[in-house]
Amino acid sequence: MNPIIKEDHLHLWLAKIKIICLKMFGRRASQLLRELASCEPGQLTAYNTDTFEQVIKECNEHNLQLQSLIRKIEDANLDIQTTRNEDHFGAVIHHLSLARNKRGLMSYMYNRAEIIQSLRWTIGPVLPLEIQEKLNYSEEEYYKNHSTAIEAYMSQLDLDLTVDMVPPKDPYIRVKVLDDIGEVCLGEHTISLTPQSLHFIKRVDAEPFILQGLMEEFLE
Amino acid sequence: MERGEAAKRRGGGGGGHGGKKRCRSSEEGVEEREGGAGDPALRGWPSSEGREQIQLLEETLDEFTENRSDDLVVSLYQMDLDRALFLLRSYLRIRLQKIENYMVHISKTNLWNRLSEQEQRFAKRCIEIMEKHLEQSVLSRLPYGYQSMLKQSISSEEDDMVPEPQLDTFVFCKTKSDVGAFQLDDTGEEIVDLVADDLYVLRYKSIRGLVDGGRIDLV
Numbered sequence: 077m078n079p080i081i082k083e084d085h086l087h088l089w090l091a092k093i094k095i096i097c098l099k100m101f102g103r104r105a106s107q108l109l110r111e112l113a114s115c116e117p118g119q120l121t122a123y124n125t126d127t128f129e130q131v132i133k134e135c136n137e138h139n140l141q142l143q144s145l146i147r148k149i150e151d152a153n154l155d156i157q158t159t160r161n162e163d164h165f166g167a168v169i170h171h172l173s174l175a176r177n178k179r180g181l182m183s184y185m186y187n188r189a190e191i192i193q194s195l196r197w198t199i200g201p202v203l204p205l206e207i208q209e210k211l212n213y214s215e216e217e218y219y220k221n222h223s224t225a226i227e228a229y230m231s232q233l234d235l236d237l238t239v240d241m242v243p244p245k246d247p248y249i250r251v252k253v254l255d256d257i258g259e260v261c262l263g264e265h266t267i268s269l270t271p272q273s274l275h276f277i278k279r280v281d282a283e284p285f286i287l288q289g290l291m292e293e294f295l296e
Numbered sequence: 297m298e299r300g301e302a303a304k305r306r307g308g309g310g311g312g313h314g315g316k317k318r319c320r321s322s323e324e325g326v327e328e329r330e331g332g333a334g335d336p337a338l339r340g341w342p343s344s345e346g347r348e349q350i351q352l353l354e355e356t357l358d359e360f361t362e363n364r365s366d367d368l369v370v371s372l373y374q375m376d377l378d379r380a381l382f383l384l385r386s387y388l389r390i391r392l393q394k395i396e397n398y399m400v401h402i403s404k405t406n407l408w409n410r411l412s413e414q415e416q417r418f419a420k421r422c423i424e425i426m427e428k429h430l431e432q433s434v435l436s437r438l439p440y441g442y443q444s445m446l447k448q449s450i451s452s453e454e455d456d457m458v459p460e461p462q463l464d465t466f467v468f469c470k471t472k473s474d475v476g477a478f479q480l481d482d483t484g485e486e487i488v489d490l491v492a493d494d495l496y497v498l499r500y501k502s503i504r505g506l507v508d509g510g511r512i513d514l515v
Contacts, residue, residue, distance in 0.1 A: 132437050139439035174439070175448045181434045182457065189429060193396055197389070218429040225425060229392070229418040237392070240385045244378045280378075 101138070101173035104131045105180025112187050120191050123212040128181070135177050142170040188215065193222045197238060200287050201227075239283040249279045252294040257285065350384060353377045394461075395419050399426065400446070401460045463501040468515040470495050475511055478503075 108127055115121055145167040149159055192215055195203065201223050208216060230237055257269035262281045269275070269285075274294055285291040357373045395402060395415060399422045402408055411419060427445055435443045442448070446455040475490035480502040490496070495515065506512040 132434075135438055135442070139442075171449065171451075174442060178434075178438060178442050178448060179457070181438075182430065185430055185434055186426075186459065189426065190397065194393075197393075212433065214429050214433040218425060221425040221428075222422065225418060225421040226392070228421070229414055232414045232417070233388070235385065235388070237385050237389050240378075240382045243386075244375070244382050246375075 101134070101169075102176045102180065104134060105177045105184075108184045109180055112184060118191060118194065120188065120207065120210050122210040123188075123215065125212070128184070131177050131181055135174055135181075138170045138174040138177070142167050142174065145170070189218055192219050195219070196223050196226055197241075200238070200284075238287070239280055241283070244279060246279070248276055249282055250274060250276050250294045251282050251286070251291045253285075253291050255290045257290055350377065350380050353380060391415065392418065396422060398459060398461050399423050400458045404455070404458065463499075463504070465500055466497050467500045467503075468495065468497055469503060469507070470513045470515050472511055472513060475506065478506075 104127055108124060108131065111121055111124060111127075145163045146156065149156055149161070149163050149167075154161070192211065195207070196219070199207075203211075203219065211219070226237075251274070253269045253271055253273050253275070256271050259266055259268050262277055267275060267277070269291075282291060282293075286293065353373065353376060357370065357377055360370050360373060392415070395411070395418065399419050402411070403419060403423060408416070408419075430445055435445060441450040444450070444457070446457055448456050471490045471492055471494055474492045477487050478490050480486040480488060480498065488496070488498070490512070500507075503512055507514060
């Protein structure tokens with residue numbers, strides 16, 4: 077660093093360098109986030125293993141550089157807290173890039189986790205294959221654990237919160253069975269839910285089947 | 297005390313009286329729920345009154361069914377019960393979703409005391425699950441010093457990685473009574489005269505105190 081740069085110019089100068097470096101250094105992480113942002117709200121893209129791994133690699137490279145610069149300062153017997161030479165600013169930039177990459181990775185995972193957990197309310201405890209394929213191993217585990225947490229909460233209250241998603245108009249609805257469900261006991265009656273049959277049953281009873289795609293509301 | 301009151305309502309009421317009571321309770325439910333949805337932060341836990349009302353309805357319904365009352369009457373009670381159940385479920389769902397979104401933030405602030413006992417248990421578990429997930433997919437693979445879920449790095453003094461609700465958003469609200477000249481910002485440059493029963497669109501942050509104090513409703 078040129079020692080002539082004055083203290084008050086330093087921030088400006090640093091800020092400029094920071095912008096240039098972060099543009100180069102943080103690019104991959106920002107790609108991940110752009111991918112999230114370009115999605116329709118609530119939609120999930122396939123987990124981007126390649127880019128994710130590259131960002132992790134970048135982080136470790138930043139750390140190596142950072143450590144070697146710190147070592148260089150220490151080797152020159154300079155005080156690490158007060159030294160403001162080129163090695164110090166280099167280290168700061170690597171540190172900031174690393175922190176930025178971390179924010180990127182964490183936001184990516186966190187936002188995906190939010191979408192994933194919302195699926196528990198719209199789809200049910202078991203995810204269809206085409207969604208499972210988009211998740212990584214940890215995310216699948218997260219979904220299962222989160223589902224169990226919701227179920228534990230509901231069983232404490234003794235109230236199923238996943239039914240009754242729309243305001244009730246009529247306690248009964250007309251439904252058409254899409255898949256062979258078989259004999260089901262609803263209230264006091266046992267009815268046989270064979271494919272294509274029509275029934276007039278309680279909305280609360282029908283909702284779990286509709287959610288799983290085994291039944292649909294029959295509208296005339 | 298609450299339990300006794302509920303029993304009294306049930307015992308002394310008969311058909312007509314009970315009906316009036318139920319109506320009021322449903323309306324209160326709506327208020328609580330809608331405020332809850334528009335409210336970026338969490339409200340206090342309203343005790344178990346809603347639950348008791350529903351129990352009461354269920355009992356009434358059973359009684360009517362046993363006595364083989366008119367089908368129409370039974371189905372009216374059934375519909376009322378369904379409506380109350382929907383309100384309760386939907387209210388609890390909205391709370392859970394708020395907790396899911398900002399669990400760490402809630403656990404670190406006094407919002408924690410606004411959760412019911414079960415919700416606290418749920419939130420704790422959610423945090424553990426989220427931590428495990430982030431730990432194994434991101435944090436454990438980062439260099440030493442950058443592995444905290446709450447801090448960006450070891451050199452951060454505060455927890456600077458916790459997602460917080462956006463309290464700056466605008467909300468629709470309705471005043472219950474005259475508040476008078478109300479200061480919207482710290483500097484005192486923006487002052488609104490809040491008149492009773494009027495609609496406003498204001499930043500949630502600035503009217504938060506009024507909402508908590510029950511002087512203004514979110515619409």
